[in-house]
């Protein structure tokens with residue numbers, strides 16, 4: 001049976017012991033209205049530029065097309081507010097409470113979802129080749145700049161599934177269908193952040209009501225140190241160097257440190 005979310009305003013940070021315990025057990029945490037309004041308003045025009053000027057497409061091509069050599073012309077983190085979001089101090093505080101004080105930036109994706117965006121099948125995003133254990137934590141933070149309302153594709157999560165050692169697509173056969181024990185996050189105020197253990201199975205449920213305007217969604221992911229992680233972008237070294245050059249680490253030397261990564265391997 002599906003559980004629906006109902007959110008009383010909750011203190012987002014510092015996290016309370018019960019929130020940390022819930023994240024450990026269930027694999028997710030919802031932080032309503034977590035991002036400050038002024039940051040949200042500066043992120044949106046940057047996301048428009050990212051999509052409308054073809055920068056997003058260029059970034060994707062640099063990842064998937066072996067004929068494209070080198071990094072794309074612009075990275076998400078080079079956009080001022082996006083770069084600020086990567087090391088947003090309250091976000092760093094939350095991650096430190098969930099992962100320990102040292103963690104490394106893995107990647108950022110910025111997108112503007114058009115009305116009627118299709119669903120995305122059940123999957124997880126924990127980076128490990130092959131999937132073998134869950135000794136170290138990787139976290140995706142999903143920033144819903146517009147929140148989630150009746151016109152937004154909701155997020156379905158399968159609490160506790162982050163403890164399974166499974167392939168990312170192990171539940172792909174279920175498509176976006178309802179699964180026993182799932183929780184659907186379908187109502188959030190603007191500027192809300194959903195913190196997911198990256199190994200938690202989740203899906204984007206298609207929205208039959210087809211909203212009337214696009215919705216902004218930015219995700220940033222981070223990995224606990226003490227383990228070498230697979231990068232997902234061939235230009236990962238360039239990305240980390242730009243993060244350091246731009247001072248996005250705000251005094252956290254591990255946030256853009258190369259030593260926490262394996263060599264990049266292009267997917268077959």
Ligand SMILES: [Fe+2]
Nearest residue numbers: 123124125202
């Ligand atoms: Fe995902």
